[in-house]
Amino acid sequence: MRTRRLRKEVPHLEITAFINLIVVLVPFLLSTAVFTRLAVMDLQLPAQQSAVDQLKVDNLQLEVVIRKDALEVGDRVGGLIQRIEAKAVAGTPGAVEHDVKALQQLMVMVKGKFPTQREATLLAEPDTSYDQLVQVMDAVRGTVTPQGKQLVRAELFPNISVGDAPVRGAAANAAANPTTAAKGRS
Numbered sequence: 001m002r003t004r005r006l007r008k009e010v011p012h013l014e015i016t017a018f019i020n021l022i023v024v025l026v027p028f029l030l031s032t033a034v035f036t037r038l039a040v041m042d043l044q045l046p047a048q049q050s051a052v053d054q055l056k057v058d059n060l061q062l063e064v065v066i067r068k069d070a071l072e073v074g075d076r077v078g079g080l081i082q083r084i085e086a087k088a089v090a091g092t093p094g095a096v097e098h099d100v101k102a103l104q105q106l107m108v109m110v111k112g113k114f115p116t117q118r119e120a121t122l123l124a125e126p127d128t129s130y131d132q133l134v135q136v137m138d139a140v141r142g143t144v145t146p147q148g149k150q151l152v153r154a155e156l157f158p159n160i161s162v163g164d165a166p167v168r169g170a171a172a173n174a175a176a177n178p179t180t181a182a183k184g185r186s
Contacts, residue, residue, distance in 0.1 A: 062110065062120040062157060064103070065165045066128050066136055071098050073106055076121070082106055098132060104139040107156045120157035123165040133162075 061076035074080040084103055086096040111117070120140050124133055142155045 060110070060114045060117050062117065064120060064122050064136060064140055066098070066122070066124040066132060067165065067168075068125060068127065069096065071103055071136065073103070073110075081110070098136065100135045100139040103136065104143050104156075107140055108143060108154075111156045118157060119159045119161070121161045121163060123163050125165045 063074050063076055065072040069086050071084040072080060073082050084099050086098050089095040089097050122137060137160055140156060140160060141158050142153055144151050144153050
């Protein structure tokens with residue numbers, strides 16, 4: 001017995017509606033897309049130096065340490081230059097902010113004594129906020145001063161290395177926070 005098979009033609013794929021959708025959708029998506037501009041700042045981690053390199057007294061190795069209660073500006077070889085205490089925020093009890101204007105003024109004075117120096121190391125404690133870190137970096141990198149009707153940007157220490165702040169000893173913590181040390185004794 002013979003079986004009879006029906007020949008079915010393969011239907012053509014109808015993509016005209018899909019192409020029309022793409023033609024309308026692509027320009028719409030491109031016109032509403034938000035293009036962002038990323039700003040990248042090149043930072044280097046501090047390199048380990050030998051003891052012989054650190055003995056150069058005439059060379060400034062500027063360090064700014066961001067502590068919870070102060071900014072400590074110093075020379076790696078020469079020691080502490082100035083400690084800038086944090087000031088209380090008005091209207092918020094217990095909140096403090098770093099005095100970046102005083103830091104910037106100090107950086108201008110240091111730059112006046114070491115005009116060829118371009119490097120600085122920024123050391124932050126682990127609980128330092130990103131906003132505090134950026135404000136201090138901006139104060140160390142440069143300053144803007146008004147001259148007449150124009151603002152003039154002066155470069156201070158643009159080559160910044162970032163690292164972790166050294167941990168303070170118990171005696172240094174007691175000296176920085178006498179109220180905490182008094183509570184611990186009683």
